[in-house]
Amino acid sequence: MSSLNNKKALVTGASRGLGRAIAVRLAKAGADVACISRSVESVAQTVEEINALGRKAKGYAVDVADGAAVEAAVGEIATEFGAIDILVNNAGVTRDGLLMRMSAEDWDAVINTNLKGAFHWTKPVSRLMAKQRAGKIVNIASVIGLIGNAGQANYAASKAGLIGFSKSVAKEFASRGITCNVVCPGFIDTDMTKVLSEEIKKKLLERIPLQRFGQPEDVAGVVEFLCGQAADYVTGQVVTVDGGMVI
Template structure:
């Protein structure tokens, strides 16, 4: 049965792979993007691309109206949009900290709250939040990013308790280092140093993150809520 699926930040990297997986499975997929132009691949897959900055509540509301007009109320939400502004604490400005939290955490709050309007009416829904191994493990120079990603766990688990009786599940996927444009800018030495700490000795492919998300949104995962699923090659085990 074709569902209305929304993937925030779905125009590249992990988000694009997630959108692709749902579209290829026959779902009606929409993605939000903040800047640039979405890849032609999305158009070819029949994916609706909506420009939206999730730090702006009015833009979030307008994006949902456009998606609902085209696909109906969102039944599966994947909150993937996020930013980084890495620097050591003593060099981190207040804007470096608050802008990351406002996008990664408060932006997720905005899109989840708006999606739940339709999910509560339907008495069903699937929400998957994309966190990070860094949120559990920590990373020097990423206090803002790690804090925002760790907070998603408490957010999801609180909502799992709050809305479980309405048949709405909330789960978190925590990727490790993924082979995307963001990590391709690293030097060979930096990449080698990262892989040296990963038990599986390689980066993840975006499709491997998408597979975990697809599972959590499937009927097979109907009795899973409040879970944190690491897809990190073992990097964060024990956290």
């Protein structure tokens, strides 16, 4: 029997990159997955891939920054899947720029998606998990939330905020059997990082002891572990998956 057999998972930002790899990985471990993205079309391939594994999946178009839309979606998903056992807050964006030139819009867009988005999902889902007296929440932050980065003040603030948020959720819900952990990826090969110049990539690579960029699967495996029984006694932790970049 797979470790997540028949668990009901919800993954945000599941259309591509890390979210897609996480959704498929959880399905391979036996979970059914509600796949969230900004449009149903964008998440169709992930849903197909999971269905091909013999697991249930359904796509939902929800902007994670829209609290009312999230609340409605949680009700719909709980009815459709019968429960939500696992929540992975993965959806995230960047709007990079030096602070002196950073607009309030770029600040808000990143905070509202990366940080407030996690609040929007965690609040109604934790209510359901508390009733079940079980649940696993994994939030995808970033090493940038640990060490900061010039040109990413908004992104670093959102990810550092997510870490503080997760530790608080871990403490608040521990007595209800809910764990909440954070994964901090380093440089992972996805659409988000494809935009970086070759020069920046070369410099980054020099700082990675394992001498390669990460693949989405590298992150998905750690998320699967944190969602499974093997991690029942692990909560409030920040797991860095970065090839040793921030040792």
